[in-house]
Amino acid sequence: MSPSSVRLTVALPTYNGARHLAEALRSILDQSSPPFDLLVCDDRSEDETLSVIQQLAGDRARIVVNPERLGLAGNWNRCASLSRTPYLAIVHQDDVLLPGHLALLLRVFSQHPDLGMACGATQVIDEFSLLIPPSVIERPDLGPTDRLYPPGAFVAELAERNPVRCSSVMLQVDALNDVGGFDPSYRYAVDWDCWLRIARRWPVAWLTTPTVAVRWHSESETHRFHRGTADLDEVARLLDQLHTLDSALLPDPLASRRAADRALSAAYLNRSLDALHAGDALLARSSLGRSFSLHRPILGRILRDPRLALQMAALVLAPRWASRHLQHPAESPSVPPRNEPPAEP
Template identity: 70%
Template sequence: MYIKSFPTDPEMSTSPPRLTVALPTFNGGRHFAETLRAILDQSGVEYDLVICDDRSDDDTLPLARRLAGDRARIEVNPERLGLAGNWNRCAELARTPLLAIVHQDDLLLPDHLASHSAAFDRIPDLGMTVGAAEVIDEQGCPIPPAVIERPSLGPTDRVYPPGGFVAELSRPNPVRCSAVVLRRRALLDSGGFDPSYRYAVDWECWIRLSRRWPVAWLARPTVAVRWHSGSETHRFRRGSDDLDEVSRVLDLALETEAHVLEHPRASRRDADRFLSRAYLNRSLDALHAGDAPLARRCLRRALALRPALLGAMARDPRLAAQMAALALAPRWASRRFGRPAPADRPISGPK
């Protein structure tokens, strides 16, 4: 249990507002004002707004107080809690049956909360809604799907029974936290967010939650997820911690939840294929950045996951030359192929 306590029964509140929007922050001043305004502009549903700050030392808090005024409860943690700890604190501070945790640099479209809240009205035992999302850059401009994939589970809404959503989580994560609304009781039932994770903290929680609760997919995008170099996601690209966590999460989904998977062996092969490409991409990025030890480590991991990757590399002479040099003469390869790192890409890499 990672959530300490709920001060009130999550299901006690039956009158508006039934929804809390929680905005966990830490030094988010760069995009925070735009994110907060998008929340304040939500229409069609009443909500309680909680800003839970993890001891920022930039202008996040002054911005929050100036822009939100008395429309938000602003809480400052007595000590740094970290990502998972701050999200759990958001859940503890909520007073409503439903909870939306919004990242400090993402944008909600005007009817996001209303559309997700309506799904809980239609499906009384629902544990979680997951919505489609657009992807934007630092300036708020759309990033083409050819550059970064959109998380999608199909063009039509659907409801997964308890355990049914685990199969969707045993492949590249289709869920973006800002595009989720939770039943607080379901989050408490699942134990909350595990602080031993930093990159895949939400992904792992969704697996535990979806074991026992129905999940609804809403196909119309109502959130814009920001992809930029200053995000929490990009901090991990200096090593392989993010990929190692993803591997751990996929093992959780594929091994401990194998009984709910329709084709567990095929799911394992798909996961290994995805991870091997991700490690290979990281190996290339590290080689180009001059980090030969990281490049070799990621290359070994890629080939261990999928030995057949050697054949794909052999069909690409340039890639084969770089990887062969890395394996045989890493220092020389680092000097020969090192250059400024390419544009950041999602860990899913190319198909």
């Protein structure tokens, strides 16, 4: 098949991803249709990443090694700049595409050629590729039917949290270029910010059937506890900007902002609890204070759980004692189900 007939680039930005890369790569290579250009942009990996790619993909992959470390946004932008096709799918190095994923999204574009992006629901799997139930990690729910959003309408779906996982997305390259690509000033919310800028100006399609499995590294503390709040602070910055610039696009701006603050407050509370269990009382106290400042009724949720209330009280009244005696408990008190996306590679 001639290169001019290929309309899709599947980009795999990699960095030290050898552990799960083989499964991700096989899931791409096993997509029966449509024909696609497989592009690997490696951000100077120091493990066996390149060997895995070369062994499994051979000459089916166009492999580029960045001359220097570009970071997350930089590597994604490099993927876009090297794309030779009108459509681009960026797949994370540890996620898994289910059969028919690429064909389904490209069919949506063929039916609606003015789309800026098509995306959809996802499954969540652990390090052993076993499904994680929604009671452990919430799934974003945008309703039971596929939806086509006109320009500006999808912003409302992004106003409280980010329901879109990068591996589930297919982009029109013109749309990505139109909004200036991925913003390197973001590290944690880089995808959320990009979807928002596209949604303001382009139509977006949402599909309800999960066709991608996103991997949650349960063995990694990165997904439960960050030594700091840079990720949550970045989300707060994005939400402040969104609710300042896009209030006219929201059906009920005040209710939307309250819901966003409530969700972010719960995330700070989770971070406080994780920090306390890790023995970092300073981080635990600052996170708890941020949680309370965002959504004061969070105090009621704390008080309804006696164990959680006692631990938070100890943190406030005797932080040194709490950091010594509450470190690594046998089991955690009940807290709201996590709605944090898996960390990006």
